[in-house]
Amino acid sequence: DIQMTQSPSSLSASVGDRVTITCQASQDISNYLNWYQQKPGKAPKLLIYDASNLETGVPSRFSGSGSGTDFTFTISSLQPEDIATYYCQQYDNLGVTFGPGTKVDIK
Amino acid sequence: QVQLQESGPGLVKPSETLSLTCTVSGGSISSYYWSWIRQPAGKGLEWIGRIYTSGSTNYNPSLKSRVTMSVDTSKNQFSLKLSSVTAADTAVYYCARDGEVVNYGRTSYYFDYWGQGTLVTVSS
Numbered sequence: 001d002i003q004m005t006q007s008p009s010s011l012s013a014s015v016g017d018r019v020t021i022t023c024q025a026s027q028d029i030s031n032y033l034n035w036y037q038q039k040p041g042k043a044p045k046l047l048i049y050d051a052s053n054l055e056t057g058v059p060s061r062f063s064g065s066g067s068g069t070d071f072t073f074t075i076s077s078l079q080p081e082d083i084a085t086y087y088c089q090q091y092d093n094l095g096v097t098f099g100p101g102t103k104v105d106i107k
Numbered sequence: 108q109v110q111l112q113e114s115g116p117g118l119v120k121p122s123e124t125l126s127l128t129c130t131v132s133g134g135s136i137s138s139y140y141w142s143w144i145r146q147p148a149g150k151g152l153e154w155i156g157r158i159y160t161s162g163s164t165n166y167n168p169s170l171k172s173r174v175t176m177s178v179d180t181s182k183n184q185f186s187l188k189l190s191s192v193t194a195a196d197t198a199v200y201y202c203a204r205d206g207e208v209v210n211y212g213r214t215s216y217y218f219d220y221w222g223q224g225t226l227v228t229v230s231s
Contacts, residue, residue, distance in 0.1 A: 001168060034217040043201055043221035044152065049208065050215045087152055091205075091216045095165055096142070096154035 002026050002090055006099035012107040019075040021102045023066075023088035031067045032091050037084045038101075044087060048073065080106060109134040111202050111222035119196075119229050125189040129202030129222055136160055136183045140205035142218065143176070143187045145198040153198075157205055158185055192229045199224040 003026040013019050023033065031051035036044035046055045048064035051071055061076045075082055083106060088099040115127035129141065143155040156166035158176040166174045170189070178185040189196060206219030 032215060036218070038152075043203075043224055044218070045221075046206075046217055046219050049206075049217040050210075053208075055219070089152075089218075095167055096157075098152040098154065101151050 001094060002029060002092060002097050004088055004090055004097050004099040006086075006088055006102050008102060009100065010103040010105075012105050013078050014107045015078055015080060017078045019078050019082075019104060021073040021086055021088075021104075023071040023073065023099050025069045025071075025090055028068050029090045029092065033064075033066065033071050034089045034091065035062075035064055035073045036087045036089060037082075038087065039084045047086075075104075078104070078106070109204060109220045111204065111220055113200060113202050113222045113225040115225065115227070117226055117228060119192055119227060120231050121193055121229055122191055125187070125192050125196060125227055125229070127187045127200055127202075127225065127227070129185050129187075131183045131185075131204075136178065136180055136185065139207075140216065141178070141185045142203045142205055144201045144203055144218070145196075146201070146224075147195075147198040155187065155189075155200075194229050197227065197229045199226050 005024045033051045035048040038044040047058050047062050052064045063074045065072050085101045085103045087101045110132045112130045119125045137160045140157045140159050142157040158164045173190045175188040201224045202222045203218040204220040205216045207216050
């Protein structure tokens, strides 16, 4: 099965900073890669699908890129409401795997 | 707006079977895959499996021997059974819709609607 890794596992940044999270798949997954935001006590929320497509209603400061095995998620200007844990996730014919998550907080 | 709501016992004894139901409102359950995902306290997300409205299923290999999913389209519900539970199965359990998009003949899936989650504790 496909394994997903994320880095860093956590980060602290200032409001307005550019934040970047990377996700790596153990094998080529084309662009079948999604990103979710999860706030404490809440269900995850879809932000990006197919590596780079912004879900409807999601602010444009969120973006994603990559294909194959290496992917990047970016918050162009960190806002206080972006404090959350972010997960990448791949989806193939055999099933679904999530990355371990990246916790983002404000410095 | 599609809404999902998990229901079922919040406490299950070790070695017994965990049973949860997800009720879908605001839209039809038909023609979609529907998944169960769980999250132990302070840990990451683990996909349990999915079911299509035809009844076709895919399960996480690590849980496959203990998982059964079913769907009742007349009630707009789908269900999860996890047998022989242990303390390691204590988690918040989410149901979710596998949304899809087709581009250039390729279908991509993502979890676009989620339930609020329900905590299931395994303890005697």
